Amino acid sequence: MPYRPTEKTRAHREAQQKNLLKSAVKLVAEEGFKGLKVSKVAKRADIATGSVYKYFESKQALCAEVFKVATIKEVEKVRQQALEDKTLSCTQRLLNTIEIFAQRAIQGRRLSYALIAEPVDPAVETERLIYRKAYADIFTQLIEEGMAREEFRPQPASISAAAIVGTLSESLVGPLTTAVESNRDIETGDLIAAIQNFCLGAVT
Amino acid sequence: MPYRPTEKTRAHREAQQKNLLKSAVKLVAEEGFKGLKVSKVAKRADIATGSVYKYFESKQALCAEVFKVATIKEVEKVRQQALEDKTLSCTQRLLNTIEIFAQRAIQGRRLSYALIAEPVDPAVETERLIYRKAYADIFTQLIEEGMAREEFRPQPASISAAAIVGTLSESLVGPLTTAVESNRDIETGDLIAAIQNFCLGAVT
DNA sequence: GTCTATACGTCGATAGAC
DNA sequence: GTCTATCGACGTATAGAC
Numbered sequence: 001m002p003y004r005p006t007e008k009t010r011a012h013r014e015a016q017q018k019n020l021l022k023s024a025v026k027l028v029a030e031e032g033f034k035g036l037k038v039s040k041v042a043k044r045a046d047i048a049t050g051s052v053y054k055y056f057e058s059k060q061a062l063c064a065e066v067f068k069v070a071t072i073k074e075v076e077k078v079r080q081q082a083l084e085d086k087t088l089s090c091t092q093r094l095l096n097t098i099e100i101f102a103q104r105a106i107q108g109r110r111l112s113y114a115l116i117a118e119p120v121d122p123a124v125e126t127e128r129l130i131y132r133k134a135y136a137d138i139f140t141q142l143i144e145e146g147m148a149r150e151e152f153r154p155q156p157a158s159i160s161a162a163a164i165v166g167t168l169s170e171s172l173v174g175p176l177t178t179a180v181e182s183n184r185d186i187e188t189g190d191l192i193a194a195i196q197n198f199c200l201g202a203v204t
Numbered sequence: 205m206p207y208r209p210t211e212k213t214r215a216h217r218e219a220q221q222k223n224l225l226k227s228a229v230k231l232v233a234e235e236g237f238k239g240l241k242v243s244k245v246a247k248r249a250d251i252a253t254g255s256v257y258k259y260f261e262s263k264q265a266l267c268a269e270v271f272k273v274a275t276i277k278e279v280e281k282v283r284q285q286a287l288e289d290k291t292l293s294c295t296q297r298l299l300n301t302i303e304i305f306a307q308r309a310i311q312g313r314r315l316s317y318a319l320i321a322e323p324v325d326p327a328v329e330t331e332r333l334i335y336r337k338a339y340a341d342i343f344t345q346l347i348e349e350g351m352a353r354e355e356f357r358p359q360p361a362s363i364s365a366a367a368i369v370g371t372l373s374e375s376l377v378g379p380l381t382t383a384v385e386s387n388r389d390i391e392t393g394d395l396i397a398a399i400q401n402f403c404l405g406a407v408t
Numbered sequence: 409g410t411c412t413a414t415a416c417g418t419c420g421a422t423a424g425a426c
Numbered sequence: 427g428t429c430t431a432t433c434g435a436c437g438t439a440t441a442g443a444c
Contacts, residue, residue, distance in 0.1 A: 254432075
């Protein structure tokens with residue numbers, strides 16, 4: 001690679017980085033963060049192990065980036081369900097949001113377990129805090145709207161929002177852990193209904 | 205000290221270890237896990253830095269142990285409120301449990317933040333999973349009893365229990381983080397009431 | 409990107425128990 | 427006298443500052 005960035009090298013660099021990230025996410029989706037070995041990622045992305053560090057400061061940074069790109073996608077799905085279609089009642093949107101989140105988590109168990117619960121490097125843990133806040137902000141808006149429409153009882157929206165985020169992750173940790181460990185399926189329907197009822201009762 | 209463990213040396217060893225742990229917990233209560241330096245703990249416990257490794261395999265192990273002893277205490281408080289006094293209604297016990305948990309968390313902010321939310325070594329994270337399960341088991345019992353008494357609506361107890369654990373930790377993370385960062389107080393009353401209402405609505 | 413400061417964990421020496 | 431717990435300085439890795 002040349003010593004002055006040109007348009008071409010910049011594009012190449014970005015493509016390589018994206019490729020690397022994609023391989024890393026896939027690896028985490030298969031084996032969790034504990035399976036994310038730099039050499040393995042490099043091999044999949046078809047570059048030398050050492051070159052990984054040309055694109056990411058450290059393994060920590062790579063992990064954090066993997067977490068970010070994977071989580072942003074989930075946050076966006078949740079945002080859509082929660083806030084986009086204003087023709088639906090807030091109650092309905094809350095139920096839909098929970099369903100989408102849980103459904104996706106159960107579908108992509110290993111990745112979701114990695115994102116939500118797997119013990120990981122503090123750097124990733126810090127990102128978790130940030131993105132749980134992002135989820136909470138979405139629910140805060142939904143709850144405020146629900147209160148304005150008098151669908152939900154008066155309540156401190158941000159506290160309830162945080163509580164819902166906690167409810168979602170914690171109620172899925174157990175099932176996800178079991179499913180990942182034993183590679184078995186989850187009683188999806190009952191689980192989702194239980195979480196929906198819990199949250200609905202909590203805010204109304 | 206003798207070269208074959210006797211009663212006396214055993215006692216000495218245990219006392220040393222306890223002293224070390226106590227110093228470590230105090231340190232974490234003041235500065236969080238990020239402030240837990242081996243040399244500092246050693247100094248407080250009045251032993252040499254190197255000797256710490258005679259009692260704990262590694263810093264990780266020390267951290268994990270600190271987490272355990274501090275958390276077991278909290279779990280026990282929660283267990284008492286939730287399950288001990290059978291003359292109280294389950295509803296009342298649920299409210300009391302939430303109050304105790306939140307009150308103690310807000311009181312000992314720094315320690316609670318460290319135990320609940322601070323980004324830490326994966327070894328400690330693993331312990332978090334274990335003890336959140338311990339909390340969940342307590343709430344599972346309480347909810348089952350509440351359903352039997354027809355105070356709570358029919359629901360999968362273990363899922364609701366996990367949800368309550370998630371609610372408690374997540375709704376306190378924000379306030380604790382703010383309080384720790386700015387060293388300010390928390391609007392205790394409103395916060396606790398909000399969490400209580402949320403959980404009560406969720407299970408009834 | 410380099411440089412410094414800091415902290416983990418090890419090791420040889422020492423002192424003191426049996 | 428033998429053996430071991432403790433000491434504390436040092437090597438090495440790392441993280442944070444400029």
